[in-house]
Amino acid sequence: MLGREDGGVRLTALGADGETLWTQSLVSEQLASAVARCEAEHSPRWVWSDAAAWYPSLLAAGVTLERCHDLRLVHRILRHSELVEDPALLRAASAWDAPLEPHEPVRETGQALFELDTAASRSAEVPSDAAGTLAELSRQRTALDASRAPSRLRLLLAAESAGALIAAELQAAGIPWDEAEHDRILTEALGPRPSPGSPPARMVEAGAEVRAALGDPLVPLDSPPRLLRALHRAGIDVSSTSQWELMEHDHPAIDPLLRYKKMSRLLTANGWTWLDEWVHEGRYRPVYVPGGVVTGRWASSGGGALQVPRQLRPAMRADPGWRLVSADVSQLEPRVLAAMSGDAAMITAGAGKDLYSGIVEAGIVATRQEAKVGVLGALYGGTTGDSGRVVPRLRQRFPAAMALVDGAAATGERGGTVTTWLGRSSPAPEEAWTAAQRSAHQVDAPGGAAETARRAARDRGRFTRNFVVQGTAAEWALSWMAALRLALDRFAPVPEQEAAGPSGPVFSRRAHLAFFLHDEVIVHAPASQAEDAAHAIQEAADAAGRLLFPGSAIDFPLDLTISERSAQK
DNA sequence: GTTCCCCGCGCG
């Protein structure tokens, strides 16, 4: 266990029952070397307040750890999990509910004009002193031992904690990013980089075309409300300025306007400013936030890691002599649903191939597109359009799978809580929601209150319907990455001359995780290790399937590619 | 002047 104490850090070895075996005090400068020594000799599970606060400095010193117990992330899970019979102790310890923000935005400080906030100076921190750390560990062990499914929860807590290590490592390593290629893509789409403050040439041209077509030289293209009024004046009857609605209209202003909006999006979200801010020395290092989404998915904070547009994928490029090994899971969420529910027909439809094609071959729908829209409707609670038409057929042919999501929706509509496969529970409804449901039943309820409450209930039902599947898919993905990470860690270092410099001391000599996006990983590997890395990715996926769904026939096929440059797909 | 919310759009 690591805990802070006056002037340094306390390193404590704990036994299986939590008893102290030995303890040692260190000044902070000794920490990295002491931790490295202990890791090499014992390979322990490190208990600490918060990986995001401890691990980056260890990584910077060249130290990696195999496993940890992240008290902050574990606390959030145990505190809310329905599987924990008596979470009162965890609920009381509210300092452990510090928000999952890994850092504050850039702020002004005294000496340096602008200084990036570091994990160590975050405003809301969980307690990291030795006594507080030990006390929280003890509460968590008590809660876990008394839970209804300790073995599943243990898997979840280990996977979540591994995710905390992975997130820090991903940020430390970064994904190799070809700045020249990014600039080429921007220049091709927008024109050459303009001087700061002025728009690029091709946006100026498109804007001029829009204004000419609307017969209004002053149309403000970047203000939706004002643009909307200008469109109305030109006789274009839209209710918003969104692209899908504009596309339905035939007017000479529409085409240049859509082009303008595309360019504007690219420029503001991932233009030269973004490149300057987020890519350094050939590495894009976004900030991942493990557990940042209620379902257990990761969020990101800064850098937009989870929204890198396809258009810019070719800027992901391996270092010379290295490869990108990319893998994404085909139809992860439907497969997870099939496995959770044990729906034999759905498992068969996905066996060894594209699940949507399997649904077509089973004669349930005519086209792959119909299958996809129908399955997404089942997961998200779609009731209208094509998905509304297909869902009843799926309900008939995949009764177990549909019963699981329909049941989760019904629970949510009643104000209940649902829980993922490994034990992460959905948040309780807000007080206002419950009050609205209660008052809607009263005789003197105002007109429309019943309908409003009903709609809120259905909204919540769609959320809980999706929660069990999205959350379990996140658990699968964490297990996948955790297994993959351990496998890559056993790869032998390549010779010095093959090293990839910018990946830092830890990741420059062997294959390492470089990017993660819900159901996709990218490994950056020396060319000589690329095949082995691809193999490890597939093996880790198989292992994750067996770990979560032992004995199930479900499989998780991957789309695997080895290349120098990421493809647009 | 700062803060917050909405819009629109990128991702899974």
Added chain:
DNA sequence: AAAGCGCGCGGGGAAC
């Protein structure tokens, strides 16, 4: 077509 879930971000503009 873009519905039905989960996000983050930039920009505008109203609210404070």
